[in-house]
Amino acid sequence: MSKNLLDTIKITSDYRVILSEDENSDTADVKFIICDFDPNANNVSLNRDTIEDWLSTLLHKPLVGKVVTRFDGKRDFSGHNARVVIEEDENGNQIKSVEFDTSAFGSFYDVSIETIDEVEYIVAKAKLWKRYKEAYKIFKKRVSSKKGLKTSWEITVSESHQETIDGKDIKVVDQGVFIGHALLGEFVAPAYKASGVLEVAEQIQDDEIANALSQDFLFSSEENIHTSNEGGEKMPEKQKIVNENSALTDNDIYSKVRKAINSVDESKWFYISMLYPYDYKAIAYTWDRASEEDFVEFTYVANSDDTISVTAQQDVKLRFVPVSEIESQVAELEDKLKEAEKEIAEAGKSITELTKEKETLESSVAELTPFKEKVEELEAAEQERLLSEKKEELKSFTLEDELITSEELESDEQISVIFSELSLENYDSSQEKIEVIKGRRAIQKFKETKSSSKENNIETSETKKQKVKTDLNDGNDGELFSATDIVKAMLQKK
Numbered sequence: 001m002s003k004n005l006l007d008t009i010k011i012t013s014d015y016r017v018i019l020s021e022d023e024n025s026d027t028a029d030v031k032f033i034i035c036d037f038d039p040n041a042n043n044v045s046l047n048r049d050t051i052e053d054w055l056s057t058l059l060h061k062p063l064v065g066k067v068v069t070r071f072d073g074k075r076d077f078s079g080h081n082a083r084v085v086i087e088e089d090e091n092g093n094q095i096k097s098v099e100f101d102t103s104a105f106g107s108f109y110d111v112s113i114e115t116i117d118e119v120e121y122i123v124a125k126a127k128l129w130k131r132y133k134e135a136y137k138i139f140k141k142r143v144s145s146k147k148g149l150k151t152s153w154e155i156t157v158s159e160s161h162q163e164t165i166d167g168k169d170i171k172v173v174d175q176g177v178f179i180g181h182a183l184l185g186e187f188v189a190p191a192y193k194a195s196g197v198l199e200v201a202e203q204i205q206d207d208e209i210a211n212a213l214s215q216d217f218l219f220s221s222e223e224n225i226h227t228s229n230e231g232g233e234k235m236p237e238k239q240k241i242v243n244e245n246s247a248l249t250d251n252d253i254y255s256k257v258r259k260a261i262n263s264v265d266e267s268k269w270f271y272i273s274m275l276y277p278y279d280y281k282a283i284a285y286t287w288d289r290a291s292e293e294d295f296v297e298f299t300y301v302a303n304s305d306d307t308i309s310v311t312a313q314q315d316v317k318l319r320f321v322p323v324s325e326i327e328s329q330v331a332e333l334e335d336k337l338k339e340a341e342k343e344i345a346e347a348g349k350s351i352t353e354l355t356k357e358k359e360t361l362e363s364s365v366a367e368l369t370p371f372k373e374k375v376e377e378l379e380a381a382e383q384e385r386l387l388s389e390k391k392e393e394l395k396s397f398t399l400e401d402e403l404i405t406s407e408e409l410e411s412d413e414q415i416s417v418i419f420s421e422l423s424l425e426n427y428d429s430s431q432e433k434i435e436v437i438k439g440r441r442a443i444q445k446f447k448e449t450k451s452s453s454k455e456n457n458i459e460t461s462e463t464k465k466q467k468v469k470t471d472l473n474d475g476n477d478g479e480l481f482s483a484t485d486i487v488k489a490m491l492q493k494k
Contacts, residue, residue, distance in 0.1 A: 027127045034122035034153055035192040039170045047174045058111045058178035062104035063126045065183035067135055071279040075138060077183040105135045150190040154180040257282050260308035261298045293318045390427050398434050403441040
């Protein structure tokens with residue numbers, strides 16, 4: 001990619017990132033919007049009329065950041081990570097200074113003022129060093145995300161004035177020095193909404209790589225107070241030089257969290273002992289606590305208007321655990337983990353063996369399926385043949401006494417149902433049903449015959465009755481006969 005490509009790409013208001021990879025390059029050219037000239041969220045603005053006097057101080061200054069593990073376990077940039085340090089000089093004077101716990105990942109080589117969508121911005125180009133692989137990886141991931149990558153300047157202010165803008169008291173920076181520009185984490189709100197990365201392009205040139213990690217970023221705080229032991233009375237000396245940054249500092253977060261947790265219960269005043277901004281937790285205590293081990297853990301969220309809201313709280317105890325005890329617990333857990341891994345491996349082996357056995361059985365079943373189907377077909381055919389024989393047998397039994405005609409096998413509903421429901425299992429009960437029908441028919445026929453005899457004045461019924469009884473039992477004492485047999489015998493002797 002040509003060196004002047006960044007100057008030819010049109011800059012649009014959506015601030016999309018253009019990245020061209022080159023495996024042979026050890027740097028990447030990055031174009032940033034530093035800020036505009038409106039007041040930021042911290043009620044600070046840069047004076048457009050005087051900015052060009054000190055705009056060039058951004059040249060060769062570091063692009064800084066710190067890689068941390070967020071509350072959700074992901075790696076990301078944090079913020080300025082600034083803190084106030086109090087030191088004493090050789091005369092015993094106390095000096096406050098600001099220390100930044102960040103590292104340099106690049107340096108700026110060009111800065112200018114550009115108009116984008118009719119708004120003037122400070123725009124700067126920097127070289128991002130690929131030698132810091134994790135930072136470079138996070139940088140690329142963040143600039144390609146929907147939220148993009150936001151940034152924040154760091155300025156040592158030498159002259160400023162207060163001015164009312166849109167009803168707000170604004171600090172206007174007239175003169176100062178850019179001391180760096182910080183990469184912000186995804187959940188850190190920049191003071192300027194427009195600040196961030198415009199474009200990224202790879203550069204093969206490596207002649208501008210600098211080892212900025214050896215630099216010491218120690219600058220004056222908002223008020224450098226020198227306390228003198230000379231001449232009797234101690235006199236504070238206020239310096240004009242102050243430090244500014246365009247994002248919320250650690251002190252800002254501390255103050256907002258303290259205010260939030262002390263609004264939970266008006267009868268108590270909490271002092272923050274530990275603050276975990278990336279976990280959104282604060283550990284606090286009260287002076288009237290029963291024991292010095294008693295603390296309260298607050299969980300909070302950061303709102304869109306930079307305020308803090310407490311979402312939960314719980315009482316906790318501070319307990320010191322010997323390192324040896326922790327090491328013993330860790331060793332015990334490691335042993336349990338190894339045992340669990342061994343059991344999992346054995347279980348996996350058993351599952352594999354069972355799976356193979358299952359596959360073998362399924363293969364055998366698949367091979368036997370055709371034979372099984374053939375056997376089922378033969379069994380079904382045999383059952384059909386036996387049922388057909390039973391139907392013929394029952395038919396013969398039904399017609400043998402001429403009490404039921406062949407036409408009635410289909411025309412008589414009761415008889416046809418018996419035959420349609422016939423099975424090998426219910427043959428005996430079906431035969432009994434036919435026998436009942438035949439018995440009723442025989443009795444009816446007998447009654448009709450007897451009636452006919454009376455009409456012809458035949459009075460021999462008593463004698464014949466006795467004779468039929470004798471014949472039925474002759475030589476078969478104790479043998480029982482069905483109604484059909486009795487009626488048949490009576491008809492035969494008639």
